[in-house]
Structure formats: structure tokens, C-alpha cells
Amino acid sequence: MSAESDMEYSDNDGDDYDYYGEQDDCDMEAVDRSKSDPEYFVFSCLRVEEVEKLLNESIELLSNSLQITPSLAKVMLHAYEWNAQEILKKYQENANEVLVYSRVKPSLPLPQGNSSQSVCAVCAGVPSVNKYSALACMHYFCDDCWGMHFEVQIMQGVSNTIQCMAQDCEVRAPEDFVLSHVAKPAIRERYQQFMFKDHVKSHPQLRFCPGPNCQWIYQAWVRVGARRVECRGCELLTCFSCGAPHHAPTDCATIRRWLTKCADDSETANYISAHTKDCPKCQICIEKNGGCNHMQCGACRHDFCWVCLGDWKSHGSEYYECSRYKEDPNLGTDNQHAQAREALKKYLHYYERWENHARSLKLEEQTLASLKSRINQKVMAGEGTWIDWQYLWDAARLLKRCRYTLQYTYPFAYYMENGPRKELFEYQQAQLEAEIENLSWKVERAETTDRGDLENQMDIAEKRRTTLLKDFLEFNTNSASSSKV
Amino acid sequence: MANIAAKRIKREFKEVMNSEEVAGGYIKLALVNDSWTELQGTIVGPPDTPYEGGTFQLEIKVPETYPFNPPKIRFVTKIWHPNVSSVTGAICLDILKDQWAAALTLRTVLLSIQALLSAAEAGDPQDAVVAKQYRESQQLFLLTARHWTNVYAGGPSAIWEFDQKVQRLLDMGIDEHEARVALSHYDWELERATEQLFS
Numbered sequence: 249m250s251a252e253s254d255m256e257y258s259d260n261d262g263d264d265y266d267y268y269g270e271q272d273d274c275d276m277e278a279v280d281r282s283k284s285d286p287e288y289f290v291f292s293c294l295r296v297e298e299v300e301k302l303l304n305e306s307i308e309l310l311s312n313s314l315q316i317t318p319s320l321a322k323v324m325l326h327a328y329e330w331n332a333q334e335i336l337k338k339y340q341e342n343a344n345e346v347l348v349y350s351r352v353k354p355s356l357p358l359p360q361g362n363s364s365q366s367v368c369a370v371c372a373g374v375p376s377v378n379k380y381s382a383l384a385c386m387h388y389f390c391d392d393c394w395g396m397h398f399e400v401q402i403m404q405g406v407s408n409t410i411q412c413m414a415q416d417c418e419v420r421a422p423e424d425f426v427l428s429h430v431a432k433p434a435i436r437e438r439y440q441q442f443m444f445k446d447h448v449k450s451h452p453q454l455r456f457c458p459g460p461n462c463q464w465i466y467q468a469w470v471r472v473g474a475r476r477v478e479c480r481g482c483e484l485l486t487c488f489s490c491g492a493p494h495h496a497p498t499d500c501a502t503i504r505r506w507l508t509k510c511a512d513d514s515e516t517a518n519y520i521s522a523h524t525k526d527c528p529k530c531q532i533c534i535e536k537n538g539g540c541n542h543m544q545c546g547a548c549r550h551d552f553c554w555v556c557l558g559d560w561k562s563h564g565s566e567y568y569e570c571s572r573y574k575e576d577p578n579l580g581t582d583n584q585h586a587q588a589r590e591a592l593k594k595y596l597h598y599y600e601r602w603e604n605h606a607r608s609l610k611l612e613e614q615t616l617a618s619l620k621s622r623i624n625q626k627v628m629a630g631e632g633t634w635i636d637w638q639y640l641w642d643a644a645r646l647l648k649r650c651r652y653t654l655q656y657t658y659p660f661a662y663y664m665e666n667g668p669r670k671e672l673f674e675y676q677q678a679q680l681e682a683e684i685e686n687l688s689w690k691v692e693r694a695e696t697t698d699r700g701d702l703e704n705q706m707d708i709a710e711k712r713r714t715t716l717l718k719d720f721l722e723f724n725t726n727s728a729s730s731s732k733v
Numbered sequence: 734m735a736n737i738a739a740k741r742i743k744r745e746f747k748e749v750m751n752s753e754e755v756a757g758g759y760i761k762l763a764l765v766n767d768s769w770t771e772l773q774g775t776i777v778g779p780p781d782t783p784y785e786g787g788t789f790q791l792e793i794k795v796p797e798t799y800p801f802n803p804p805k806i807r808f809v810t811k812i813w814h815p816n817v818s819s820v821t822g823a824i825c826l827d828i829l830k831d832q833w834a835a836a837l838t839l840r841t842v843l844l845s846i847q848a849l850l851s852a853a854e855a856g857d858p859q860d861a862v863v864a865k866q867y868r869e870s871q872q873l874f875l876l877t878a879r880h881w882t883n884v885y886a887g888g889p890s891a892i893w894e895f896d897q898k899v900q901r902l903l904d905m906g907i908d909e910h911e912a913r914v915a916l917s918h919y920d921w922e923l924e925r926a927t928e929q930l931f932s
Contacts, residue, residue: 369836370737370741370800370835370836371737371740371741372740372741372744373740387836389835389836392737393737393835396737396798396801397801397835399801400798400801400802401801411834412834413834413835413836414834414836415834415836415837415841416834417834
């Protein structure tokens with residue numbers, strides 16, 4: 249797997265590490281990112297081997313200090329979220345408590361005189377004495393049953409948390425004990441893979457890149473709020489705090505609500521707006537289920553025309569003209585159905601914009617690709633070098649970044665309470681929107697636009713974006729400069 | 734693997750058969766086929782509960798990977814209980830799920846299910862409607878559970894008022910069980926149950 253990621257990475261010149269999220273090429277910004285970029289967040293992007301090394305350091309430290317096997321150290325580190333220092337400190341205070349908490353030892357006193365049992369309680373067989381083993385809890389079972397137990401658990405995806413087979417016993421089986429009972433190479437390998445995944449997931453400073461088939465792992469100090477990390481392999485932008493796609497200025501809880509809402513509602517919402525209208529008399533929501541426009545409300549039996557919502561009686565024989573269109577709809581606005589429809593309208597307003605920017609972002613991806621080939625053609629044709637055309641490339645990248653932020657301002661606005669702060673936000677959002685459209689227009693016609701003009705527009709758009717983020721990113725508003733570790 | 738499963742089940746069968754509980758008539762276990770993959774369990778409703786006097790049948794399916802995975806057990810006899818689905822008989826009990834341990838046996842599981850009838854876990858419901866009634870109108874819940882025990886599990890105490898209401902719906906041409914379910918769901922309000930059945 250590492251060979252593969254090396255290959256993917258080769259065009260980005262591999263070994264040169266950039267611990268500060270190598271994400272843009274604009275030199276002017278590289279000076280002090282922590283000041284100019286409100287989303288600045290220190291992280292590193294590690295390969296599997298580097299993470300293994302990092303984990304092994306903690307494991308070695310613990311096993312050397314406490315004189316225990318690395319397998320036991322892993323069980324304890326997993327339980328204490330990889331905080332070796334905390335384990336060492338607590339171990340000095342109360343060793344027994346640490347062992348019980350990590351489930352290395354049972355919480356209850358050991359059963360007496362159980363070790364000389366002659367029948368394995370699981371398979372009901374009578375194994376020879378040397379084929380009998382137990383964890384620290386002294387629950388003895390035969391080796392075949394242990395092997396079977398581990399196999400079943402591993403096939404179900406359990407690794408670090410496999411427990412003893414005895415009833416109500418929560419003692420965990422350390423790695424060496426598991427591996428000494430599992431012979432099949434495929435199962436052993438599966439176990440070790442799950443162990444590694446589980447270790448990364450239980451480690452607060454590590455997070456897998458969620459990109460499909462991506463093998464990179466982020467390392468950063470835990471922080472609250474939207475924290476941008478960018479993958480060296482697949483370039484995906486992720487929020488380190490919650491693992492969702494990066495979502496500034498919206499915070500983690502809000503974006504989760506929004507995404508769930510979108511997943512739950514969009515189909516229903518689309519259906520409701522496309523196929524239903526409210527009865528003009530009683531305002532109940534009506535679905536049209538046939539071709540005829542003569543509707544009769546199921547609730548109040550009112551006859552009306554689907555097209556113009558007018559009373560059917562007045563239609564006579566010439567209803568297809570529906571000349572009465574503008575006359576009627578403002579009946580009552582403060583009832584429940586009107587409110588539901590209003591809420592839906594509000595949601596659709598934000599959702600449509602959110603979706604639209606998501607689609608535009610995908611198109612920007614194409615713009616980037618075509619721009620790259622156009623620049624290459626120019627360079628080949630001798631019209632300057634890459635350096636001469638670099639600004640175009642930078643402009644397109646910047647456009648993508650601005651659109652990304654703009655997309656994520658919509659869920660933020662949707663959940664904001666009405667008031668002066670929302671007004672300020674929507675004002676800034678509108679400004680950003682306008683500048684981005686200007687920039688987009690200029691990038692698409694880049695060759696005919698004056699370079700100074702384009703660079704000016706880039707500066708304006710980026711300033712709008714950073715201003716909005718500075719004012720509304722919640723960790724910026726709470727504590728002015730918090731991104732330095 | 735299946736070898737261990739069969740061996741274990743045979744031994745457990747013997748264990749149950751020789752247990753005090755079988756001797757006392759509290760639980761029973763019977764074979765359904767020769768392959769030991771399916772059994773039929775029976776438990777008696779515990780005293781001082783609305784299930785008292787009822788006999789409840791359980792379907793027990795033994796997976797290939799038994800005892801490393803739990804047996805699959807559900808109520809065949811219909812029962813009104815927050816942790817048992819009133820529709821499918823599925824049971825919500827931790828030892829049948831993540832708290833299963835290979836050293837547990839059918840005897841201990843049957844006894845645990847019996848214990849569940851004495852002490853429901855309303856915080857971990859299988860049937861939301863029953864659980865709501867259990868929390869909000871305890872008296873009605875007890876009567877409904879007793880009524881179901883009487884009708885489906887041969888319990889001794891009939892609830893005359895409930896029988897009358899079921900009969901009313903029966904007279905309207907509704908299936909008996911459907912009528913009972915609807916009435917139980919709507920706290921025995923005849924009007925709401927009828928409305929729901931005819932909507």
C-alpha cells in the first residue's frame with residue numbers, strides 16, 4: 249500500500265515534508281500564515297509507516313518503563329487514548345486501578361480453585377493440561393476454543409476489544425495471546441489491520457483521510473471547531489475535529505445537522521414543492537395524483553382548479569385559459585400550513601444555493617484541468633514559461649477556494665438567528681458572492697483580461713473571504729488568536 | 734465449528750433436562766429436528782407479574798458458530814412487554830447481543846429471559862408503543878399485559894372489559910388479533926382504534 253501512495257505522490261516530489269499543509273502556491277501568503285489565514289491550522293500528513301513508528305514509540309516507552317510486554321502496553325494505551333504520561337503517573341499512584349481500568353485485570357477478585365477444572369466450559373471437551381490457557385482473570389478454556397473465539401471475533405471486525413469468554417468477564421485479550429491462538433495467516437493479517445485502524449481511531453491526535461482508498465493519516469493537536477487539513481495524496485479538505493468535509497465558517501455540530509437535514513429532507517422537500525399545493529380554502533397540503541385539473545379537496549370538499557387555484561364553479565367550460573390566475577392566493581398566511589410552506593421555502597432557498605455552489609465547484613475542477621492544458625500548450629508554443637502563466641493557475645485555485653468557503657456559508661446562515669449579526673453576515677456573504685462571480689468571469693476569460701486587473705480581483709475576493717472567516721469562525725470570535733499550538 | 738456447536742448443545746440439553754428449573758416446571762426445552770440447530774424453549778410467567786400463569790413458547794436457533802456467537806431467540810407466543818416486539822417476538826436483551834459470552838448456556842439464557850419478564854428495561858425498548866404505555870400509564874400496561882397473557886399464553890385472569898371491546902370490533906368484521914393490537918396501541922379507546930383500523 250505504501251508503494252502505491254508513493255506513486256500517487258511522485259509528481260509532488262515526495263520526500264520534502266511540509267508540516268504546514270502545503271496548500272497554496274501564492275508566495276505572498278507564505279510569510280506568516282497564522283496571521284493572514286484565519287483557517288490556519290498546524291497539522292502533518294503522515295504515511296502508514298510513520299504512524300506505526302509514532303505508535304511504537306509510545307508502546308516502547310510504556311513497556312520499558314513498566315516492564316510489561318508491548319501487547320499489554322497496547323491494551324493500556326488503547327484504554328487511555330494513547331496518553332502514556334497519564335498512564336505512568338496514575339500507575340505510580342495506584343497500579344491496580346490502571347490495570348483494572350484498562351481491563352488487563354478483572355475488577356472482581358479472582359475465582360478460587362477454578363484453575364484445575366478438567367472440562368472446558370465452552371466446548372464441553374476434556375483437553376490435556378498443556379492445551380489449556382487463561383487471561384489474567386484465570387478463566388481457563390481450551391486452546392481450540394480460544395482460537396475459534398478469536399477467529400469469530402476478528403471476522404466480525406473486533407480487534408483491540410476482544411474479551412474473555414467467561415460470563416460477565418470484561419478482561420481483554422492482548423495481542424500476543426490472540427496471535428498465539430490463531431494460526432491462519434489471513435486471519436492474523438486481518439487482525440493486525442484492524443488493530444492498526446483501531447489504534448488510529450482511538451488516538452486523539454490522529455485521523456484517517458476520509459478520501460476513497462486514501463492511505464494518508466493526519467496528525468494534529470485536538471482543537472474544537474472547524475479545523476482545516478488537506479491531504480497530500482488526494483487533496484481532500486477535511487475538518488480534523490469531526491472528520492466531515494472542511495466546513496468553515498460553520499461549526500461541527502451545525503454542519504452535521506445540516507448534512508443530516510439535507511439527506512433527510514431534500515427528496516421530501518423536492519417532492520412537496522413539485523407535486524403539491526395547498527387547498528385555497530382550507531390550506532391543507534394536496535398532492536395531485538391524476539391528470540385532471542379539476543381538484544376536490546379531500547378535507548373540505550372545496551372544488552378548485554389546480555392551475556390557477558380559483559373556484560372551479562367560475563371556470564365554466566373555458567377553464568384551460570385560467571384567466572383568473574392573479575386573483576386569489578393571499579387567503580390566510582398565519583396558519584400552520586402556510587408556516588410549514590414558509591419553512592420549506594426558507595430551507596429550499598439555502599439548499600439551492602448550497603447545491604449550486606457544490607455543482608459550480610465541480611465545474612471549477614474542470615476549469616482547472618483545461619487551464620492547465622492551455623498553459624502547457626502556450627509554454628510548448630514558446631509563449632512564455634510556466635512562471636509567466638502561473639498567475640492564471642493561482643487565480644483558478646483561489647477561485648476554487650473561495651467558492652468552497654462560500655458554499656459552507658449557507659448552512660451557517662440557515663441556522664443563524666435573525667438579528668444584526670445575521671444581517672452583517674449576509675451582507676458579507678453577498679459581497680463575497682459578488683466578488684467571486686467577478687473573479688469567475690475574469691478567470692474564464694483570463695487570456696483577454698489584463699493581468700493586473702485579474703490579480704486585483706483575486707486580492708479583493710480573497711480579502712472578502714478572510715474577512716468573513718475572521719469575523720465569523722467561532723474560535724476566532726471567541727478567542728482572538730488561538731490557532732498557534 | 735459446527736462440531737463444537739452440536740457437542741455443546743447436546744450437553745446443554747442434558748444440563749437443562751436435569752436442572753431444578755425443569756423439575757420445578759419453570760422452564761422446558763425440546764428438540765425441533767435431529768440436527769440440533771433448532772430448539773423450542775418454554776418459560777412460565779414469573780409470579781407477581783402480569784405474565785403469571787402464562788406459558789410462553791420461544792424459538793431458539795443455534796448458529797453454526799455457536800457458542801462463539803449467541804443463539805437467536807424470539808417469542809413465538811404473543812406477549813405485551815416493552816422489550817419484546819408485539820409483532821415479531823424479537824427480544825431486546827444484552828446477553829443475546831453484545832454481552833454474549835461463550836461460557837453462557839441455554840439454561841442461563843432462558844432464566845435471563847424469564848427474569849426480563851419480572852423486570853422490564855423501559856430505557857432500552859424493543860417495542861416503542863408498549864414502552865410508552867409502560868412509562869406513562871403503568872396501570873393500563875399491567876392490564877393489557879395480563880389480557881395478552883390470558884388470551885395467548887393461557888393465563889388465568891380474563892379482563893372482561895377488554896374482551897368486550899375486542900368483541901365489538903370483531904362484530905364489525907375485524908380480525909381478532911388486529912383488533913386487539915389496535916386497541917392495545919390506543920390505550921383501549923374504542924373510537925381511536927376503530928378510526929385507525931378503518932383509515
